[in-house]
Amino acid sequence: MSVYTQLTDDQFSAFCQRFGVSFACAIPITQGIKNSNWFIQTTDDVDGAHSYVFTLFEERPLEDIEKMAVILNQLDGKLPVAAPLSLVDSAEKCYVIRYDNKAITLVPCLAGSHPQQTTQAMCHEIGTALAMLHETLQALQPSEQYGVPLYPWSDVRDRERQFMPADEAKLMSDIWQSYTDLPLATLPKGLCHLDMFADNTLWNLSLNNSQKGEESLTGLLDFTEVSVEHYVMDIAITINDFCTTWGDAEQGESVNFDRSKMAAFLQGYESKRSLGADEKRALPVMLAKAAVIFWLLRLNVIHYNRTEGRTGDNIMVKNPDLMKRLAAYHWSHVEKAKNTVFVLLDNLLASQKDIQIVGVFSNITQAEQARDKLSNSSEFAIKEYTVDQLS
Template identity: 70%
Template sequence: MSVYTQLTDDQFAAFCQSFGVSFARAIPITQGVKNSNWFIQTTDDADGSHSYVFTLFEERPPSDIEKMAVILNQLAGKLPVAAPLPVMSSKNEDTQRYVMRYENKAITVVPCLSGTHPTRNSAVMCRDMGAALAVLHKTLQDLTPAEDYGVPLYPWAEVRDREMQYMPSDEAMLMSDIWQAYSDLPLDTLPQGLCHLDMFADNTLWDLQTGDERLTGLLDFTEVSVEHYVMDIAITINDFCTTWGNATEGESVDFDRHKMRAFLEGYESERPLSAAERRTLPIFLAKAAVIFWLLRLNVIHYNRTEGRTGDNIMVKNPDLMKRLAAYHWANVEKAQNTVFVLEHACYKDDDSNNDVEDFKLIGVFATLQKAQAAIEQLKDQSGFKEYPNGFHIDEYPIGQINWSQGF
């Protein structure tokens, strides 16, 4: 939440007055990468304290932020969220407004929540975070149709195509392979709904003072979109279950599978996962890391093209997400336990009941979808098109004898 747009104290005072807040001081918030944020100290606050967060949304249009306000009010009472304050002049209108505008950018003011951002996450915190995310998914199912409340998903494929031009070949291949594996999944069969899609630890607050870790705040609902629930799970797991080393520690990336199991246990205490969600989670973990790899590259791109500089601009290292993506992808590849063998037989008169006149082993593929795509590529070529019924795909487990008798 770097500060990109600068406002004067007079501007802060005028906007805060519109929300019924008496302005004394604005304190920049430099964590995060998307919007401009400040803590607002009011005339009633003691020195060093603040009651509100003032956000100027750099990219999302005001209509999207109005949707966010509805979502936060839906969650209020079930999860620790801060719903935006209403604009004072809208209280007598049919529909209350929660957004002011500055140069066609949205502004909201929300109450501060208690707690602090965690620097380390325990397994207990991961379990509680999993349960909270499941509650979020279930609660937002009441907003229908979901598409009316979620913002469009960002066109990450466009960012991928731009950035891959400048990547070393091994990095480009890693990104391409993960993207293809994700595209090959049976995505239409996976449950979806409104998802947060940015539930990193720095978007949560916790009471860590008492020794009894307690979730006290969920932040930054600007990215809520209709997406597969397992993607939201993967995004959150990737941050909560990874220990990110700082620069002096070599910026290490250590993923903790014990914490991931605790997270999933918490999630399923509120919403059980389907078999398909469990099966596809490893690829979603890799794809989620790729998305945030691209996000950080995209921030660097826009900072450069728009001349964003200064001490209040924070850039997160994209290489960390690349390494996490490589870690997950290695585990996906190790989890491969079946292959799909595509063959073609030329049966007399293209009838499988007749003798085989010719036979070809076409290839061995990691997924059924890739084998089917190969058929689409070959079926109109000479020879194959005369024998369209000759294609067949067999699934074989790796490392097993598939013919156990003599002949």
């Protein structure tokens, strides 16, 4: 069920006219569970095509939707977003119609498809796009007036930890404490997307493009959760989905993180916005914390469905164990890094029995980034050493 509020054709026509769009037909959209959505065919559309998406927001406060509309119009022209149209009958810039104390927006349809799998090239491109998003939204000041409040995940943590096995509760607590111990005050903050998963993006995924590795980004979606947060947290959230292959049930729901994809993402991101030293040091812990947040989010959905009595085949719940496993993977790297250094070696010089150490790094991410910046990175290797042990 994706249409909760029923509208007549006369109402659609009147609403669309206020946006300067000539209405012909409204087609209900079957996906989604929170809002009422329709594709809008205009009098100029041919062969059953549709040009716009009409959304009536059933739950979100009007003020949140108005903020989202401003954010999307700030990004319009710089990134592929569906920016809400402005009202033609308003003297001031206005993107939202108020109807029955709910918000209505009209946005252009975006081309493209959701990717089933990602490539290194796609990770590089989404990294570039996220950096551009962070940079562009800095123009909206003070940023707190445009972002929605962050969800109180610590409350969910305290509730769910009571019912977890001891090892899971310890994992969550250790990660949370390590996050708290970061120099958070030194980490840059601003408006962040905070849900840039692959299924919130659209790509040109034609067969020829896929074969050439030339998939192109055509759409960024779902800006309803934009909040003020540390940029490195937004980076971690995006990396966790784009750089992980999630196995289906037949594959035992495996979780496979690809560090080469992460290196490509960071290279793309830093082509537009350089990461500070504190951000680079914080990233491994942020990756673990981001996985914990989405672990809690999925547990919270289960809790909400249970308390609200929501059941049925149309209720989709993602497996929280997948995010738990990803959190454990990242945490193992954080713990190992406490006693490990990563040495960047020049294989060519080593073969000549000359000085071979190029750099020494506290984590693999920084070592990989340094290697990738070298003119011929294939000539360089990264070797891992445990501190206070003979090699």
